[in-house]
Amino acid sequence: MQRLSAYLIYLTYGALGILFLFTAIKSLLYIRSSKKAPARAQLDERLLNTLNERREQP
């Protein structure tokens, strides 16, 4: 029983490690992808392009 509980602390280390990696990677991904997020005008253009195959003349 004593021996088992000595090993359980590794689960704490593991959970903390995963928590750290998870939040750090998620945060980085959010920041990185947000920098490349399309503007609203771009969304519009892309949608019109996909619906109409090619860009219409304005």
Place this chain on the structure above:
Amino acid sequence: MNKKNAVTIKPYERTEYAYDKLRVCRKCGSYTVLSQKVCPACGKRTLTDVPSAAKREVRRSMQSERLFAVLLALLAMFFADTIPWMAISAAAGLLLTAMLWVVQRRTTEAQIRIRTDRMFARDQNRIRHGMIQDIKAAEGLLEARPALAYEMLREVNTLLRNDPIRNLQAELLQTFVLRRDMDLLLEPLIMDGFSPHLAGYIGEVAKLNRELIKESAIRYCLRYEPQIRGMHRGEDILAAVAGAAVRMKRYIELYPEFIRRYTYKLPAERLERLREVISQHPGSFEQLKLEAEAVHRLRFGGRDSHASSNEGGQGGSSW
């Protein structure tokens, strides 16, 4: 020509972006541009705009990520065998989850845009299908309520832009008695191919509200000039467009030959406008100037035509 119907057409609601018109059903996932609330596919009041739907998805996934972080922290606390480790786990969980939350909050707007973009790409077939259903709904009303059918097609045309939709609208518009106070659209109807309905509509618009005649309409008439000339009263259409074009010096510069070809058919007041622009820019438009003066001489002899051009002043900034 068939008898034209007097109709009322609702003004077109302009939105900043075309996709602002698009609605998606939260229940069945159908898309439509014809309804704001009630889904035409399933009949439920579950329609929402696409960015709002994307916002819900983003919020939900962000929430589950925070939940996952909290669970990891709780797990760490649960297996910690000493008080200090419990405290460390709790503090780390709190700090890291808070950090994630702050980052999520700051990037939510951008993430919604990314998700909206992905939804458009993912659902493009469903969106197209929704538009086709909308067109079918409009086609069902062509006979019974043509004005409503036109309004519906006009909405679909915001997103789905092709010649058949444009031609159908032009055809419907040609059966209506058009008035100057109607919210007439022209630019979105300009087709790639030739359509006598569109040509007829352009001619009517040019007479009703020449401000609506822009470069695209002039270019359309130029491109299909032979076909329009071959139409019944086709030259009247072209003359009306040329008459509308002379309101801007820019159009005279761009299409002097086109205007020259129809100068002889311009009404007195349009001819005066043309001569005025030409006289303000001596040295340019030589051919056009010769034609305008010749037509003027032919029509009025030596007399001044100012008496007949008074009705032209409509108080607007440009004429």
